[in-house]
Amino acid sequence: MSMDRRSGCPINLSLEVFGDRWSLIILRDMIFGGRRHFRELLNASMEGIASNILADRLKRLMQLGMLTKADDPSHKQKAIYSLTEMAITLVPILAHLGAWGRVWLPVSAELSIRAELLEKGGPPMWDKFMDELRHEHLGMPLDTSAGPSVRATLQAAYEAVVAGRAPGASPAA
Amino acid sequence: MSMDRRSGCPINLSLEVFGDRWSLIILRDMIFGGRRHFRELLNASMEGIASNILADRLKRLMQLGMLTKADDPSHKQKAIYSLTEMAITLVPILAHLGAWGRVWLPVSAELSIRAELLEKGGPPMWDKFMDELRHEHLGMPLDTSAGPSVRATLQAAYEAVVAGRAPGASPAA
DNA sequence: GCAACTGATTGCAAAACGCAATCAGTGTTG
DNA sequence: CAACACTGATTGCGTTTTGCAATCAGTTGC
Structure with a gap:
């Protein structure tokens, strides 16, 4: 340490x-x-x-x-x-780390949905997320405020998986 | 542990x-x-x-x-x-990690030249490197054997910095 | 005043770490 | 064959870090 x-x-x-x-x-x-x-x-x-x-x-x-x-x-x-x-610039590293773990390690479905979305979103999504973090933590202006925040998107997907099935699908069996 | x-x-x-x-x-x-x-x-x-x-x-x-x-x-x-x-698929993570450290931490010039080249090379260079590692460690065929190996390129750049100045330049003061 | 909550700190046992010495088996040398 | 260096480890031991529970003083709401 x-x-x-x-x-x-x-x-x-x-x-x-x-x-x-x-x-x-x-x-x-x-x-x-x-x-x-x-x-x-x-x-x-x-x-x-x-x-x-x-x-x-x-x-x-x-x-x-x-x-x-x-x-x-x-x-x-x-x-x-x-x-x-x-710290905010760690986002791409965390995204890669999550993607790697999702492939090679026994991740749980609920907790890996975020990593999956973040991987599919790629650098554009990471950039958007970093801008949002700069807004939240550094007070920077949020220029391209298009649609829901990345965190909200990830969170919604997580809750959809927890509640029932795949994200986007109706929560029915 | x-x-x-x-x-x-x-x-x-x-x-x-x-x-x-x-x-x-x-x-x-x-x-x-x-x-x-x-x-x-x-x-x-x-x-x-x-x-x-x-x-x-x-x-x-x-x-x-x-x-x-x-x-x-x-x-x-x-x-x-x-x-x-x-382990081979960690290459992109190591590349990102090196790039991040090069920006934010007190790295030494000799030891960061590899990270710099790897960052500039981007995913194509990482893929080539991973293919070379698969050849060395897993015995996979090396199809696209174009030019010197990535490791040799990185090593040469490192030695150039150690010997004298910037990689590619003549090793004179 | 009193209880709940804030961000910590302390004490203590367990685990991990760092270092040096050591191990048995192998190859090399004379 | 004897001396020696090298192979991938292992052991002992003291130091550091960790995990866990208990505790702390200050703040807030009642």
Whole structure:
């Protein structure tokens, strides 16, 4: 977890940033799940992260420049975590990772529908998603606001699979 | 390091395969460095992996189906490790990872030239590289053998940067 | 005041890691 | 045949990281 700087190899340095069991899970929940608060990340974590690990990783990701923290006006002790551009540009990597996992690993249907759609959408969909994230987390203007958001599309597909059958089809047997 | 199967999420499952500090480094050295033997991986490891960790990871990657082991005819105790198709298809992910690291992390010029070329080459170059790896590791025929191998191209560029200046330029100050 | 909730922190056991030493079997040399 | 280096590991041991439960002080609503 320390900043070894074992070598200047890009792959090695990338691994030193999120080459652990939790950092990328947290970023995944923020990116695809839209989670911004400590409790959201803690309780909604499908894999069950411990609070001390979450606190440590959030601190570390902030030091690395992947996240920023801001006060929530509604609650003086509440903090809102935001993705930086550095983290937002991980979207293509996450898309590839999801696509690879979907092919080679025993993924569940409900949880892989998002990866499937993201893979089919390709770079145009990733770009649209990154623009939406820049809007949410960095306050950038959302110029090409065509149709529903990528996250909403992915979420709807996920819920369709959970509820019944294939996305788009009627939820009947 | 265990096979938790924390969740069926593709990203989580991918992380459980190579979400540690060494697995992807080993695969990187095999893919880009062409290393096939235990000692090659041990001694040429830029980051200095320990022998017990290397032995453990090789065993684990074999169990996961990323590597296979075969006897080396030249030495009864020597083993040759081969990438499986599952590992070869990591090339696009490694390319993206290298590209991301090159933008956001303090990479060294020598070690990032490969990532730069691989990024510029894009999917066509990745496909060619994967075909070459399938030839080396799986014995598949190499149909489109046009020009020097991708690994040789990357290696030449690396050595050009180490020797002097930019790749393609004369190695003079 | 009191309970629920906020983002953490602490203590402790278990697991993983890093390093050096070591292993048995193999090939090479003299 | 003896000495030696090399093969892919394994073992012991101390350090670090992780997982889990309990706990913390400050904030909010009642």
